[in-house]
Amino acid sequence: MLISLNWINDYVDLKGIDYKDLVNKLTLSCAEVEGAEVVNGNFDNVVAGKIIECEKHPKSNKLHLLKVDVGKTVLDIVCGAKNARVGIIVPVALIGAKIGDITIDKAVVGGYNSYGMCCSAKELAIGDDNSGIMELDENTVVGTDLRSVLGVKDVVIEIDNKSLTNRPDLWGHYGIAREIAALYGRELKPLKSIELENLSDLPKVQVDVESSACYRYTSCIIKNITKKVSTQEMQLRLYRAGMRGINLLADITNYVMLELGTPMHAFDSNIVNRIKVEDVKEETKFVTLDNQERVLPKGTMVISDGKQPVAIAGVMGGLNSEITDNTNSVLVESACFDGSNVRKTALNLGLRTEASARYEKMLDPELTMLALQRYYYLLKQMDNGAEIASNVTDVYKFKYPEKVIKITKEFIDNYIGIDIAEEEIVKILTSLQFQVKVVKKGEYEVKVPSFRATKDINGKADLVEEVTRVYGYDNIEPKSPLQPVEPVKLQDTVKFEYDVKYMLASKFNYHEVHSRIWYDDATNQKLGINPVSHIRVKNSIEKDSSEIRSTMLPNLLSFVLLNKNNYSQVSLFEIGRVVLGINKQTNLADENKNLAIVLASKTKTTEELLKELKDACYFVCEEVIKTNFEVIPTTKQNELFHPVNHYEILNNGNLIGQIGMLHPRVKNNLDKKLNVVMAELDFDKLIISVKNETKFEKVSKYQNTTLDFSFALKDDMLYCNIESIANNINTNLNYKLNLIDIFEDKNKNEKSYTLRYNIWANDHTMTGEEIAEFHKTVIKNFENNNIKLKDM
């Protein structure tokens, strides 16, 4: 929102206040100021001049030959503006004047000498109208410097609208002025207005309010309006506040809105002379003031004249009842509507206006009468012949209850952590127009002003904020609470998540990435995969990204695609969330934390990669989290994994993940030359089964010995089977088993595994017989399983 300090100065005397200090104070105590700009037009040496002669150029359709009275002299000026005519007073740039970077000089235009230039508002940077020359008010004294005619020099500050979300009272200059008055301890002047009383002799405007979302509707008719345009001063202020002059009657509605924050609307009363506030009973087409046909959904609240809608309540008026050049009497409304109703309409129509933005903040219904009175006052200032033509109809359907909050000094002090004097508390609240009754020392009953009572101020904490922000947050000293600090143990899930990441990055040199929680449909299509999704985003503004992932692998594969040309190996991992299903009873997403790793290499074989990846997964489980890790091959179909080299990862017998090579079909779509392996683990389940901390075992002081066995195996025999045979031996000795060598004979479809038993006894030195017996037992055990020692 743009705020003109000239405008503010009408209500609070800003004399002696540096605008930079003002901006800082507002930011620290009221609302965020995004910027402040000193504006001063872009001209020099421009005066008011009256056109006393205006002839058409003999050869040009556009040009006029003017004689312009600039006070001291009369100048010949050639001018191309359409609206040039005798009698109007316009800004004239004299010879030597500066307009932006241009210096005005004597010129020959269309064969005639021109001794100056008549200017448009836009050329002077005091408006955005460039359709013709600017027409100054008719009572402007000829020859006066333009700067003393208009408040050209001003400071415009921009307030972040977001910081005003909860402050309906700050959506106009008067509200901001109230804050400034409180912050600087200065007087807030009342708004000048004309009381609309004792009009009972006049006819009443018929107003029927049917919609429950219309809290108050206040209106009257004003007649005998002869002026068409508002003063340049008013137009300049509208311009500085980001709006523009349209016509006299509309400009005043906007002006009052920018003052009080409450929108108004003016209908041509020759077209609209009765009012009905209702919800449309069926979908209705309606042309708004901006000449757009819009479809109002059933139930939209509108203002109608009893026959047809003439405005969308709280949003925008209709073209059918707009103020025209022929309008000489006006039906003015100031209404208050329910914020969420207006907000919904604005959202439905995709039409957010200055009015709807204000209504949705929940405006104060008490303001409507003041707005109407202010409107009449401003109109009379500019068009003294205007005359009230009706009694005021004021339908007040919903009045907010009066809010009185009881609060003590002790509460305020405790909530902030400092001691604020009673006088200070009372002074601050009073300056913000709260009524404070001191019940007894340190106890107050505070009546909330109506413009703060619609939603903003509800309880004691809100009053604390009012007192503190004006008192100054800077005056609060940081203080440690008195509570003792106790050591905190990190939760396993938080601790292990970081430890696992650190290990994967530091020991295995993998790179952590973050991918999105939804699939990228385009990548999946390219890879020819259609991964499961249990839940969708309904309203994403990005296309191709609605399905929430149940596996993280596709998104990591898309990162492989992105990086593969820059590296010989791409090793990625992510710990993130997936949705594994929807709970049938609660209908809630079954969310899970997973760990996914993908390795892609141009130089290593898939076998090498897969073993590396298995090592990494083993480390994650057994060494970092200290839980059990096993892999077993699976034949379950999966579009991502290789049908043969696809394994399930087990943890104490429970399935917690899978590991394997990328399915050849997907690999071909990704990059034929790239070997890809991947794994995905259920991180939540892994954490559940954390073992106890490592305990040292007692090391035997007696000698140990090693026995090696090489077994001849078929090449589809897996070590996990060999291992379980090897461990199924009956012995009194202790042993540790290691696989120390693998030999594969590709020609014979055979391989051999060399196992090493490291054996010892805890309580004596083993005898030769014992060792020989162990040796025999192992061989016999394997023979029972049809596995023989390899021929040497």
Added chain:
Amino acid sequence: MQENLIKIKNDFLSKVEKIQNAEELNSVRVEFLGKNGVLTDAMKLIKTLPNEEKKQYGQDVNVVKNLLEEEVSKKEKFLEEKKLNEEINNAKIVDLTTPNSQEIGSLHPVTITEHKLIEIFQSMGFAVEDGNEIETEFNNFEAVNVPKNHPARDMQDTYYLDNGQVLKTHTSARQNYIMKKYGAPLKVVFPGRCFRNEELDAGHENTFFQCEGMMIDKNINVSNLIYFMKTMLSSVFGKEVKVRLRPGFFPFVEPGFELDCSCPYCEGKGCSVCKQGGWIELCPCGMIHEKVLEMGGIDPNVYQGFAFGLGLSRLAMMNYNINDIRILNSGNLKELSQTKIN
């Protein structure tokens, strides 16, 4: 001294002088001092001498023997030294100035920043909680005092899911759960990933991280909030920073603040990070709204508390001088691998 001994001595010395290596020295040693060596033979001559000369001769032989042994040992040392010098002179220099060949992976900038934050909060006695990314509308909005049709819902463009849940728009969505789990008093931080349905550009992401924190106890007040924020941020930036509060509206706190931190990069003088303002807007915070406490099962007449939400992604960007937030979710290793492991 007998002539034969003098000859032996001279013979020995002239031979030793020519010796070039340990083998030669050994053969000379054996030749003179060995069991059948020249000197041993000379010793045997003692028997042939008259008795009165025997003593002198024996002494002379020993003198010569000592001298020879001493010479051998000297020569030995000399040869060792010579050999060592040759080895040193022939040694090749290993080039340690070549670039490091050890590869290293990388942690995500957000992970490292989050880890540092957690360590700080832990040291200040805060428990750390994890959170879901998918939340109920209730937790995301109603439980933090944002009722239906509240304009504040417009401030956060929400992703709605087809089962009626939402992708959480802020970590505050976890507040209700935390209060119910811990009860009062509590001190908890909970980092998490949040989602907003908006267009991406260098400053806006639809997927980003926050770190929320709450402290609830008896007699907690605004000055305590400032204390914690100042202490925490000074620790994050590794230097004393100033903080200031500005009014800020967040439905779940009252009063609500925007917390600014004096720019740690320019000491508040004005730089590109703080957009010349000297202050960085870092952390919405405030005293927890009594309705929020009530909904979390905590009696606001007994307990008060503060809550804050740090922009974790933003903090990571500041830490690593990342100027485009989209890098964080890009998966682009050219960018992301720069962080290494801390």
